[in-house]
Amino acid sequence: MRMHMKAAALAAFTAVVPSFVQAEETQGIVSIGGSITEIIYALGKGDQLIARDTTSSFPAEANDLPDVGYMRALSPEGVLSVSPGLIVSEDGAGPPETIDVLKAADIPLVMITDEFSRAGIVTKIRAVGEAVGATNEAEALAVDVDAQLQSAEETATARAGDTPKRVLFILSTQGGRIMASGRNTAADSIISMAGAVNAITEFEGYKQLSDEAISVAAPDVILMMDRGGDHGADNSELLSMPAIVTTPAAETESVVRMNGLYMIGFGPRTADAILELSAALYGE
Amino acid sequence: MTVADNLTIPIQREDRRVKARRAHIWLAALLAVTAILSLATGPTGTSLWGALGKLITGEELTTMERVVLWDIRLPRLILGMVIGASLAVSGAVMQGLFRNPLADPGLVGVGAGAGLGAIVAIVLGALLPIWLRDIVGNYLVSFSAFFGGWLSTIILYRVSTRRGQTSVATMLLAGIALGALAGAVSGILVYMADDQQLRDLTFWGMGSLAGATWAKVIVAAPLIGIAVVASFFLGQGLNGLALGEATAAHLGISVQRLKSAAIMIVAGATGAAVAVSGGIGFIGIVVPHLLRLATGPDHDTLLPNAALLGATLLLGADIISRLIIAPAELPIGIVTAVLGAPVFLWILLRRRGLVEF
Amino acid sequence: MIEATNIKVKIGKAAILDGVNFTAEPGKVTAIVGPNGSGKTTLLRAITDEIPWTGQISINGKSIGDYKAWELAAVRGVLPQAATLAFPFTVIEVVRMGLTSGVHGNKDGLASQALARVGLSGYEDRFFQELSGGEQQRAHLARVLCQVWEPVLDRQPRWLLLDEPVASLDIGHQLLIMRCLQDYARRGGGVIAVMHDLNLTAMVADAVTIVARGRVVAQGGVQDVLNDQSLSSAYDCTLRTNTPPISDMRYVLPQAAETAGS
Numbered sequence: 001m002r003m004h005m006k007a008a009a010l011a012a013f014t015a016v017v018p019s020f021v022q023a024e025e026t027q028g029i030v031s032i033g034g035s036i037t038e039i040i041y042a043l044g045k046g047d048q049l050i051a052r053d054t055t056s057s058f059p060a061e062a063n064d065l066p067d068v069g070y071m072r073a074l075s076p077e078g079v080l081s082v083s084p085g086l087i088v089s090e091d092g093a094g095p096p097e098t099i100d101v102l103k104a105a106d107i108p109l110v111m112i113t114d115e116f117s118r119a120g121i122v123t124k125i126r127a128v129g130e131a132v133g134a135t136n137e138a139e140a141l142a143v144d145v146d147a148q149l150q151s152a153e154e155t156a157t158a159r160a161g162d163t164p165k166r167v168l169f170i171l172s173t174q175g176g177r178i179m180a181s182g183r184n185t186a187a188d189s190i191i192s193m194a195g196a197v198n199a200i201t202e203f204e205g206y207k208q209l210s211d212e213a214i215s216v217a218a219p220d221v222i223l224m225m226d227r228g229g230d231h232g233a234d235n236s237e238l239l240s241m242p243a244i245v246t247t248p249a250a251e252t253e254s255v256v257r258m259n260g261l262y263m264i265g266f267g268p269r270t271a272d273a274i275l276e277l278s279a280a281l282y283g284e
Numbered sequence: 285m286t287v288a289d290n291l292t293i294p295i296q297r298e299d300r301r302v303k304a305r306r307a308h309i310w311l312a313a314l315l316a317v318t319a320i321l322s323l324a325t326g327p328t329g330t331s332l333w334g335a336l337g338k339l340i341t342g343e344e345l346t347t348m349e350r351v352v353l354w355d356i357r358l359p360r361l362i363l364g365m366v367i368g369a370s371l372a373v374s375g376a377v378m379q380g381l382f383r384n385p386l387a388d389p390g391l392v393g394v395g396a397g398a399g400l401g402a403i404v405a406i407v408l409g410a411l412l413p414i415w416l417r418d419i420v421g422n423y424l425v426s427f428s429a430f431f432g433g434w435l436s437t438i439i440l441y442r443v444s445t446r447r448g449q450t451s452v453a454t455m456l457l458a459g460i461a462l463g464a465l466a467g468a469v470s471g472i473l474v475y476m477a478d479d480q481q482l483r484d485l486t487f488w489g490m491g492s493l494a495g496a497t498w499a500k501v502i503v504a505a506p507l508i509g510i511a512v513v514a515s516f517f518l519g520q521g522l523n524g525l526a527l528g529e530a531t532a533a534h535l536g537i538s539v540q541r542l543k544s545a546a547i548m549i550v551a552g553a554t555g556a557a558v559a560v561s562g563g564i565g566f567i568g569i570v571v572p573h574l575l576r577l578a579t580g581p582d583h584d585t586l587l588p589n590a591a592l593l594g595a596t597l598l599l600g601a602d603i604i605s606r607l608i609i610a611p612a613e614l615p616i617g618i619v620t621a622v623l624g625a626p627v628f629l630w631i632l633l634r635r636r637g638l639v640e641f
Numbered sequence: 642m643i644e645a646t647n648i649k650v651k652i653g654k655a656a657i658l659d660g661v662n663f664t665a666e667p668g669k670v671t672a673i674v675g676p677n678g679s680g681k682t683t684l685l686r687a688i689t690d691e692i693p694w695t696g697q698i699s700i701n702g703k704s705i706g707d708y709k710a711w712e713l714a715a716v717r718g719v720l721p722q723a724a725t726l727a728f729p730f731t732v733i734e735v736v737r738m739g740l741t742s743g744v745h746g747n748k749d750g751l752a753s754q755a756l757a758r759v760g761l762s763g764y765e766d767r768f769f770q771e772l773s774g775g776e777q778q779r780a781h782l783a784r785v786l787c788q789v790w791e792p793v794l795d796r797q798p799r800w801l802l803l804d805e806p807v808a809s810l811d812i813g814h815q816l817l818i819m820r821c822l823q824d825y826a827r828r829g830g831g832v833i834a835v836m837h838d839l840n841l842t843a844m845v846a847d848a849v850t851i852v853a854r855g856r857v858v859a860q861g862g863v864q865d866v867l868n869d870q871s872l873s874s875a876y877d878c879t880l881r882t883n884t885p886p887i888s889d890m891r892y893v894l895p896q897a898a899e900t901a902g903s
Contacts, residue, residue, distance in 0.1 A: 104351050580729070
């Protein structure tokens with residue numbers, strides 16, 4: 001709690017002082033979470049970043065920063081070793097023991113709530129802006145992104161018309177077991193924002209699906225994260241899986257792959273992702 | 285076991301007891317060096333010597349020095365030592381009890397039970413009333429894993445003990461059954477888990493000392509310390525047990541009491557270790573095996589040496605794990621697996637060449 | 642004195658021993674003989690408290706239930722028919738395991754002396770598991786000897802309870818071991834040995850118990866017990882005993898079926 005207040009005080013302070021002080025005050029930011037890093041770069045504060053977590057892979061400059069590890073398995077001394085002046089993190093960074101140590105080391109730590117919606121993105125941008133002392137830039141970006149998102153969602157809805165497609169988001173197909181997204185996930189949100197319908201609504205989160213359940217779900221399109229590699233071969237392999245071969249998606253060979261962070265990161269690029277996804281689903 | 289006829293017979297020239305006792309000193313020295321190294325190295329480059337100098341001159345430590353040395357490295361050092369010792373000693377005790385150098389606490393369901401405990405805590409912890417979650421806080425997973433380890437040992441003991449006689453064969457089979465049951469229940473819980481819980485499970489399962497805190501030291505160190513020191517008194521008994529239960533009894537060993545003590549020691553040490561650090565494999569098999577090769581199987585010297593070498597190896601693995609991909613950290617379970625699995629395979633192949641089993 | 646009274650052992654519903662009475666005196670080598678499955682090993686395992694039994698067993702006048710484990714270990718050593726060994730112990734390490742209970746003087750010297758007694762001098766640092774079957778058996782006997790090294794301690798006789806101690810030995814080592822057991826008895830200790838070889842038994846035993854079909858069918862001195870009638874009935878075949886005129890050593894010869902009646 002103390003950290004939040006400190007960060008808030010810091011943000012309040014930096015809002016009213018000239019910018020050269022600001023820059024000094026917020027030097028050495030560690031960003032935890034792909035969308036947070038994107039927002040920080042979008043706010044023009046990328047030069048103040050000194051480290052990032054594994055999920056922060058955009059923009060390309062972020063990859064040059066030291067990687068402090070996966071956001072849920074941060075090493076306390078690893079994070080301290082980059083001498084952070086401020087840590088801005090998505091909710092859920094951990095383990096809690098590491099967070100405790102960072103607090104003990106008097107390092108300001110701001111946790112940003114992650115919510116998979118237009119309002120969520122806008123709130124996130126404002127919160128990050130406040131944390132890194134770029135309130136004005138954040139406000140401008142928030143307004144801009146909000147407008148883009150609204151327009152993208154409208155476009156997507158228009159493209160979908162009265163026949164929204166049923167989309168199955170597959171997280172992984174490891175060992176022939178299909179992990180798919182149910183309700184209340186980032187994937188579920190992006191599907192509906194792109195004017196489609198999640199084919200799976202029986203459960204929350206990501207779970208393994210039986211072959212028959214997928215047949216019953218009858219998705220028109222399969223959506224996956226792009227992990228690189230040869231797409232064509234992957235697709236034919238995917239579509240010939242017994243679970244999938246019976247679905248409309250297999251018939252029309254409809255598989256959409258997008259970069260994970262871009263598609264379900266819920267950051268400044270989400271409007272583009274919505275448009276790209278809806279174009280892939282329905283055409284321009 | 286059948287002995288191959290064409291073996292050349294190695295002669296042990298030096299009395300292995302002398303060698304093994306001298307190893308106490310060497311291993312203790314090695315542990316001390318590794319411990320200092322562990323305190324002195326880390327991604328931040330905080331200097332142990334600088335801080336010690338300040339302590340001597342009465343100068344105040346910087347926050348960084350205080351946090352890194354006192355809140356991160358020191359609890360990690362202590363936890364690494366006790367867990368390394370605990371893994372190696374419970375491996376050695378288990379192997380003595382089962383009279384099989386490939387036995388490991390994982391084998392009798394203690395590890396599986398502890399794992400189930402952790403999963404229960406991660407998945408069902410969210411359902412607890414707030415006041416309870418506040419009390420157990422961050423340590424819910426650890427406590428639950430520890431409890432699962434204990435409980436599975438007690439069930440195992442009840443199942444495999446009839447009229448005061450523990451059948452090692454029944455215990456092994458019961459351990460396999462318990463492991464399967466724990467695995468099945470874990471599977472159901474994993475299915476119920478949400479995305480974040482799943483990720484927590486994955487990282488817990490890999491094992492890490494990164495979460496070392498004084499609170500964990502206080503929970504785990506006394507229990508493991510008692511178990512490890514208590515094991516040193518089982519040396520003669522476990523030696524006798526190598527001749528079989530009946531012969532051990534003829535030698536004047538109270539076999540039932542020995543077995544109960546061994547089981548309790550293993551349950552306590554493994555449960556506590558798994559609870560605070562997740563699954564760290566291979567130390568329990570590799571350390572006793574290397575020591576048996578070097579100084580012989582006499583448990584009187586094997587157990588203290590295993591404690592020392594286990595602590596040293598885990599500290600070494602921890603130093604690697606925190607430096608190799610700094611500022612990120614490789615889970616220590618991966619380090620021990622990468623180093624230990626080939627040795628384990630080598631043990632298997634070597635055994636196959638020597639004796640049929 | 643070891644006394645066993647009305648010993649019954651059941652495995653499932655089958656009575657392996659059905660009310661056996663058995664005594665052995667210190668200063669003597671007492672042999673237990675009988676055909677396969679007669680219950681002779683079961684009798685020894687009851688006396689050594691390895692298996693559940695009912696009845697009364699006492700050693701030196703004290704019921705074995707009243708001994709603590711280490712007290713029992715100090716008064717008798719047991720050699721099982723087959724002992725396994727886990728882990729690569731050396732021969733001397735195995736023999737030293739016999740030294741963990743009881744009262745001993747020079748421990749290390751004792752283990753080497755015991756090895757010499759069974760003809761294994763120089764084998765100290767060999768790996769036990771790499772010895773031949775007969776050598777392993779002798780090493781185990783050395784371990785048992787260590788456990789009850791002095792045949793008499795505190796004026797109480799100590800006991801060697803052995804299950805076929807010479808079963809896998811060559812004839813020379815059979816004699817060596819049997820002499821060693823005789824010597825132990827001469828010096829006041831007690832020896833009970835389950836025996837397979839009737840002639841060897843006749844040569845070294847002071848007393849013989851014949852067990853057949855779960856009962857004791859004969860008990861007493863060699864000359865009284867090892868006779869045509871009791872042996873033929875116990876082993877369920879025709880056997881002829883003889884005593885050559887030049888010594889009083891009895892020997893047993895199997896009789897071919899066609900000459901059985903003559």
